Amino acid sequence: MFVSLNKNKVPLEIDVNGEIKSIVARPADTLLYVLREQLSLTGAKPGCENGDCGACTVLVDGWPVKSCLMLAVEAIGHKIMTIEGLKDTPIQKSFIENWAFQCGYCTSGFIMNCYALSKIHPDANDEVIQEWLQSNLCRCTSYEEIKKAVKSVLSKNNSSNPKSDHHHSSLGINVRDNRRDVKMNYTIQSGDSFYLIAQKYNIPLNELIRANPQIDNPEHIFPGQIIDIPLSSCSQVPSRYRLPDPYPERRVVGKNPYYAQLIFDDYAGKVSETTAIMQYIHHHMEMEATPSWQEVADLEEGIAIVEMLHLDMLGEIIIHLGASPYYHDGRQQPWTPQFIAYHSFDPCAQLRADIQSEYDAIHQYQAHIEVIQDPFIQALLARIIKDEEFHIKLFSEKLAKFCGEIISPNP
C-alpha cells in the first residue's frame, strides 16, 4: 500500500508495549522523540542522538534498534517494546544482583539489548556477547558487571536447556554400543580454528580432527572450507534407526516469522516431532512390559531418539528464523496429548498408528518444502523425510513379523 504523508504533524498509530497508541507526529520526528514527548515513555534516554551510545535502544519486532535512528513513521506496522514493557525479567533481576549500573542513565538501553540477546541467542558465546554489547556505552564503565549480568542469565538459560546427554538421560537407556557420529556440515569462517570450532560446539578437539580426515593439517584451514561437525549431543542416537547420510548445516537464508510458524508445526504442532516422540515412548513403555514385544519396544525407543534429534534441529531453525521455540510464548497453540494416537494395550494398532504418523509427517514436510523458499531449510526437511521413510520401513517390517499385516507402500 502506498503511504504518503505531508510534512506537517499527522495522526499515526503505533504498537508500543502491546498497546496501540495514537500519536501526532511530523514525518521528521524520531521514534525516540515521540516515545518520550508524546507517550511519556522516558525509559529510552537521549544520549548522543547520533546512533553511538545506545541509551535510546528499544526493541522493534524483538530486535534492538536505536530509537534516535528511526523515524516514528517507520514504526507503523511493527511492534515496539521499551524498557517500560519489561516486567521482572531475568535480565532485570540480574542487573540488580550483579550491580550492573552506577548512574543508571545507560541501563535501560543496555537491558533492552541484553534482553534481546538472551531471547535471540540464548546460547551466545563470549564473541557474540561482546559484539552485541559493543553497541552500548557506559560512561561509569560498569562493563564488567554488565557482562556478568548477561552471562548469568545466559548460563541459566543453558543450564535449563542442556544440550548434551539429554536424549540419553531422559530415557535412561544404555546406547553405548550403538554410538556412531551424526555429522553436520560447517563452513569455515574467517578467524576460525579447529580449537575455536571445537569449543563452539562443545566437542573434544581430537574428535573434531578425527571426523575430518580430509584436512591434512588442522592448523591450516581457510574460510570457505567445509568440514564435518560430529554432533556430540546427538552421538547417542542409535545408528540403526536412522540413515547414515550427514544432516545439512542448520542455517537459513534470513529471518522469516512465517517460515518459523510453519516449522513450529513440525516442531510441536499436531503432526510434529513432539507428538511422535511422546507417542513412540508411550508405545515403547507398554510393549516393554510384554517380553515377546521387546524387539518392537526397542524399535519404538530408538526411533523416538531419532525424532528427538529432528526436534533439536527444527528448534535451532526456528531460532535462526528469528522466532522462539518456546511453545508457551502466548502466540502458539500449546501442544496437547490429544495429538497422540495412543491405542493402549493393542501393539498392532500402535504400529499401524506409528506408520500412519510417519506418513502424515512426510506429507507435512513435503508441503512445507513447497512453501518455504529457503534452500537450507528445504535440504534439512528433505533429509528428515529420508529418516521418516526409513522408519516406515522399520515399523512395517515389525508389523509384518508380529501382526502378519502388509502395509501398502503409499497409503
Added chain:
Amino acid sequence: MIPFDFEYYKPASMMEAVDTFRLLNTQGKAPLYFNGGTEIITMARRSHIFTEAVIDIKGIPECNTLYIQNEKLVIGASVALTQLEESNIFPLLGRASRKVADHTVRNKLTVGGNICGRITFREAVLPFLLSDSKVVLAEQTGIRNVPINQVFNKTLNLEEGEFLVQLVTDVGYSQFPFMSIKKTKQEKSAYPLISIDSLKKDGQIRFAFSGVCPFPFRSSNIEQVLNDKTIPLELRINKALSILPAPINNNIEASAEYREFVLKNTLSDIILMLGGRN
C-alpha cells in the same frame, strides 16, 4: 531532533518509487531515497543534508529478497546488515557486514543504504566487487541489470531518480577462501584505518579496499602485481602501493605514513594466509 520538515512516501512497487521521485523532483523538493535511514537521519540532524521529501523503499518486495535461485544469490537493497550476518548465506559478506558500525545499528542499516551512502567507507560493497556481482537498478525507463564493477567507480553511479534494488552474486563465490580484515585506531566499533576484503579464486587472490583512499575500490592492476609470484613479496606490495588510485588518506584518525605501514603488514598477512607467497 531533525531541524526541518519533510514529506514521507512509502511506495509499494519500484515503479511507484521512481514515479514519486520524478514528481517530487519536478516540484523542486530534492527527494532522497530512504532505506535504513541511519545516515539520512544523523546527517539531517546536523543539517549536513536537506530534503523536502524522503521516499522509503523498504515497502518494495524486490528490495527485501534474500534467497538463492538458479545458483544466484539475490540480496535486496533493504536487507539489514545483521540479516546478512545471521543468515551466513555468503560468509565473506557476513564478515564484511560485521565491520560496519555496531550490532544494534546494523539491525537497521541496510546493505543498499551502506553501498549508496555518503560516508566514504561503504564497506558492504567490497564483497560484491570481489565476486563480480551484478546490480539491479530501477529507473523511469525500467530495470537495469549491470555488473557492479562497471557501475561502481568510487560511488555507485546512479542516474537521477534511479535506485539500487538488488545485488546478484553467483553462489559459487560463497565457497571460496576469503579474509576480511578491518584495522581501527582503537575500538572495534569505529571507522576503519584500513579495511580489506580478499577472496581467492582460481589461484588468484582478489583484493578490495576501504579506508585506504577517499573511496572504496578494487583494482585489477593492483591484483595483478600482488599475485605476481616472480617478484618478492615486499616488492610486490611496494609496487602495488605505488599504483593506488588516489593518495592514501591522511587525517586525525591516522597519518598517511601510518596507514601505509598498516596496509603493508595487512597485505602481507593476507597473502601469507591465502597461500600467495613466492
